[in-house]
Amino acid sequence: MELVDFETQVAGNHAHGLTTKRSPCGTWFYKPELASDARGTNERAFYDAYVDRAWDGGASVEGGAATPRSALERAFVDARVPRCPTAVTGANDDALDVEGYLRLNNLTHGYERACVIDLKIGTRTWDPAHSKEYVEKRKASDEGTTLATLGFKVCGARYFDANGALVKISRARCKEIRSSEELTRELLEDFVRDPASGEANNWFWPALLRQLLSEPLRLLKHRLVGTSLLVVYESGRLAPASDSAVCAPEAKLEARYIDFCHSVLKESVDEVDENFEAGLKLFQRFVEENR
Structure with missing residues (x-):
């Protein structure tokens, strides 16, 4: 093949x-x-x-x-x-x-105009179980980003603008965004903005974070280190759901955790993945304050 x-x-x-x-x-x-x-x-x-x-x-x-x-x-x-x-x-x-x-x-399979964003979750991208060399490398990389303050950083995104044109965030632009809370806020808003009406859809991120934080993340037997939240939806179809779901079915929403190459097995079933959970909670606070 x-x-x-x-x-x-x-x-x-x-x-x-x-x-x-x-x-x-x-x-x-x-x-x-x-x-x-x-x-x-x-x-x-x-x-x-x-x-x-x-x-x-x-x-x-x-x-x-x-x-x-x-x-x-x-x-x-x-x-x-x-x-x-x-x-x-x-x-x-x-x-x-x-x-x-x-x-x-493939989480984007079946989408005609997939809007995709990759958000690294956590207040840091290293774990005490990692080697000293790796920890020092990641500390240097994390410094100056929004990880410690917002609990996440932008790793990449693509969406469609009011003219129907594809907007893809370059690596260079991502570096600028992940060092600025204001640029991060603007991107999150633009990512879910309706391309026809211009509506900001400010309900989306708070609703998604409430859903994610209500789920049994603690049942996982790994600490999620350097793991991203990947969000995919069909451009122009975001709509609030009438039930407990984040979006109406026509949004074709996917919200998945990806990238587990630096995950660490927990030492006990009762251990809490404090870094990842803290990231989600800071993320929630940020979007609630800026809705």
Whole structure:
């Protein structure tokens, strides 16, 4: 199978000379991964812990011991973590596997005019479990960004303006935005602005953050370090839902956590992922204050 370029990517992997790809049908997203790179190994281990097969019999196996999985945890993982069928491969999957790539479901598949934003969540992108060299590198990278003050930073975005033209935020522009609370506020507003009416749709971000913070994130057995929130919706179709959902069905909204190559297994089931949760709470406060 010959892969094609992934045109809706807004941030992330161009590692080891490989670029992100998609399957010709558009269903699958292929993320560069090398077996010799610890980041790829760690991300695959994360997906292994939550892959569909791990739910068989209501238990998963970690370190040789069976761990019960609740229906609540399964529903949360299904809703917020992309499907990764290559974490456990079978006869029907082998033909779709491509060496050097991790295969995930393409969250923009089926969208005609996909608006996409990648937001790195947390007050920092390192963990005490990481090496001293990596921690120092990430501290230097985090300095001067909105992570500590807003709980997130912008890694990339694309949306459509009032003229119907695609606006894609460049890497250089992202660096400017992630160092400014005002530019970050403007981008969040522009990202969900209705391209026809110009309406700011200021209800969207507070509604989404309320939903995310109401979910059982603490059931995950990993600390999410350097993980992003990827939001996708169909341009021009955002509308408040009449029930507890964030948007009306026609919005075709996706809001998923992605990038787990630096995740860390928790030391106990009661441990709280304070960095990631603090990021979501600061994010919520920011959008509530600016609605």
